[in-house]
Amino acid sequence: MPNWTVDGPQRITLDEPVTSLNVSLISGQLNVVGTDGPARVDLTRVSSRPILVELRDGRLTVRHPRRPKWPGLLWWLGQLGRRFRADVSIAVPADVLADLELVDGALVASGLRGQTRVDVTSGRIALMGLRGSTSARIVSGPVEALGVGGDLSLDTVSGEVILADSTAERVNASTVSGAITCDLDNPRGSDIRLTAISGSITVRVREDSDLAVRLMTTSGRITSGFPQIGGSGIPGVRDSRGVLGAGTGKLWASATSGSVALLSRPVAAAEDLEELP
Known part of the structure; x- marks a missing residue:
């Protein structure tokens, strides 16, 4: 059972197979990428609290040894954050089961094809080129997904949700305080559900899409680039x-305090993007 206690910059290359990844860090930058080569852990910055790395029965664990008590948000951000700050990059086989947690900081996950769960308290989440089943939750900050397929769930309390070039078959995105912006290129049979409590929703789909659409708002305006849907910014229209x-x-897109807009993207524009090197 290989294990390391890392208190400074270090690269760890793992010769044994890795089937799952569990990361639990307090503060800093976390990058996780799917790769065809051997798994490795690069720690480029470690503050006064060390990082524990362990590989047991195919499960790779990277974590701070213990979570501190919460004496108050301002003191936490000003003092504890610096003591626990770490910059970690992890390369693992693309089909691993990944469970990623970060209290404060930026998290980037790319190239993973298995089941991925991401949980950040305060910071930023970026997902790129993921497949399989992906769920991402952040309390304070934006979550961005670029070129993500499979099943996708995005949830933020205070922050924006951005989804671009998506081929996901199922999308569930919600925000309490923030906007949702989506550019979708979904296969037939997709199921897309978007919910914003305090914020607007903007969705762009290909003009040749096959979708049954319902747009709702409580106190905003509905705008549609498709004559089949209606809305067009007419005052009083709340359900199209x-x-x-x-x-x-x-x-299905629903905003409580905000507007809902459905935009049309020419098919030629989508094909041009696919032909770019």
Whole structure:
């Protein structure tokens, strides 16, 4: 059972197979990438609290040894954050089961194809090129997903949700205080559900999409670039429905205090993007 206690910059290369990854850090920067080569852990910055790295029965664990007590948010951000700050990059096989937690900082995950769970308290989440089943939750800060497929769940309490070039079959995105912006290129049969409490929702889909659409708002305005859906910014319209193409997929967007906009993207624009090197 290999294990390390790391108190300074260090690279650890693992010769044994890795099937799952569990990361629990307090503060700093965490980058996780799926790779075809051997698993490795690069620690480029470690403050006064060491990082524990352990590999047991295919499970790679990277964590701070213990979580501190919470004496108050301001003291935490000003004092404890510096003592626990670490910058960690981890490369693992793309099909691992990944469970990633960070209290304060930025987390980037890319190239993973298995089940991925991301949980950040305060900071920023960026997801790129993930497949399989992905769930990401952040209390304070934005979450961005670029080129993510499979099943995708994004949740933020105070922050923006940004989803671009998505081929996800199922999308569930919600924010309490923030906006949702989506650029979707979904296969037939997709199920997309977007919810904003205090903020607007903007969705762009291909003009040849096959979607059954429902757009709702309590105190905002509905705007649609598709005549089949209606809305068009007409005052008083709070619930618009319609069908695009064969309607084999579903798009459901609901804002409590904010507007909902559905935009059309030309098919030629999508094809041009696919041809770029």
